[in-house]
Amino acid sequence: MSYETLLVETNGRVGVVTLHRPKALNALNSQLIEELNRALDALEADPGIGCIVLAGSERAFAAGADVKEMQFLTFPATYRDDFITSWERLSRCRKPVIAAVAGYALGGGCEMAMMCDIILAADTARFGQPEIQLGIMPGAGGSQRLTRAVGKAKAMEMCLTGRTMDAAEAERAGLVARVVPAADLMAEAMKTADRIADMPLAAAMMVKESVNRAFETTLAEGIRFERRLFQALFATADQKEGMGAFVEKRQPGFARE
Numbered sequence: 178m179s180y181e182t183l184l185v186e187t188n189g190r191v192g193v194v195t196l197h198r199p200k201a202l203n204a205l206n207s208q209l210i211e212e213l214n215r216a217l218d219a220l221e222a223d224p225g226i227g228c229i230v231l232a233g234s235e236r237a238f239a240a241g242a243d244v245k246e247m248q249f250l251t252f253p254a255t256y257r258d259d260f261i262t263s264w265e266r267l268s269r270c271r272k273p274v275i276a277a278v279a280g281y282a283l284g285g286g287c288e289m290a291m292m293c294d295i296i297l298a299a300d301t302a303r304f305g306q307p308e309i310q311l312g313i314m315p316g317a318g319g320s321q322r323l324t325r326a327v328g329k330a331k332a333m334e335m336c337l338t339g340r341t342m343d344a345a346e347a348e349r350a351g352l353v354a355r356v357v358p359a360a361d362l363m364a365e366a367m368k369t370a371d372r373i374a375d376m377p378l379a380a381a382m383m384v385k386e387s388v389n390r391a392f393e394t395t396l397a398e399g400i401r402f403e404r405r406l407f408q409a410l411f412a413t414a415d416q417k418e419g420m421g422a423f424v425e426k427r428q429p430g431f432a433r434e
């Protein structure tokens with residue numbers, strides 16, 4: 178499959194998607210979103226892939242939706258074409274996705290990182306929702322996911338003023354899982370992704386589904402949902418293998434069906 182705005186490679190059981198519009202700081206245009214969705218379809222369908230890493234460049238994860246493409250959009254066109262709905266594909270990916278963020282993650286770039294399951298940040302990362310300065314507002318989940326991640330006070334301030342957060346503040350606020358030196362970002366992301374990809378696949382996918390359910394439902398419903406998935410995992414060969422290996426004091430050999 179050929180891509181112009183992405184680099185897509187597989188490394189063992191990990192799929193690595195690198196946003197690649199270097200002249201535009203990886204601004205997210207419709208071609209990039211279409212290619213990203215295609216890449217996700219392929220990686221999700223590949224049983225040999227257990228985890229996906231989404232990365233940008235050293236300077237920018239992504240500096241937002243492509244302003245040059247949006248400049249002359251009209252309301253009837255955005256409504257007719259349901260502008261931005263195609264971006265949701267990433268949030269519906271059923272396999273775990275790690276965002277490896279260095280440099281700018283602004284507007285749609287920050288929103289895209291927040292659609293991933295784990296954000297690993299380089300110490301150079303900057304997160305923000307500056308859309309208001311362009312006369313618009315977050316449109317790919319930013320006002321919702323940022324609020325859930327960092328709370329109302331910071332989310333409101335960032336979306337109303339366009340103020341950005343550096344990596345240390347983002348970690349304190351709970352937006353990112355970990356901050357690492359920029360030079361180590363990809364190695365750390367790959368280490369984490371390899372570890373997840375080596376886990377029993379059904380268990381990893383169900384963990385993702387269950388944690389995400391916490392943002393969609395009540396505690397009682399969420400706990401009931403978790404219990405059903407937990408019980409379902411006893412139907413897998415990997416549960417027998419994982420527990421058998423523990424009891425027999427050997428390394429498990431998972432089938433990852």
Ligand code: HXC
Binds near residue numbers: 281
């Ligand atoms: C289109 C962009 C871009 C963007 C950068 N570029 N961001 N092009 N859309 N979002 C382009 C610039 O036009 C420039 O191209 C090149 O990338 C390098 O950018 P510079 O501005 O020269 O770099 P620098 O001075 O280092 O400033 C970096 C920056 C700034 C602070 C990140 O580029 C910036 O403020 N970008 C816009 C950030 C933003 O507002 N994002 C939100 C977009 S709205 P040329 O050809 O001129 O050299 C959004 C809506 C989401 O994301 C809602 C739904 C998805």
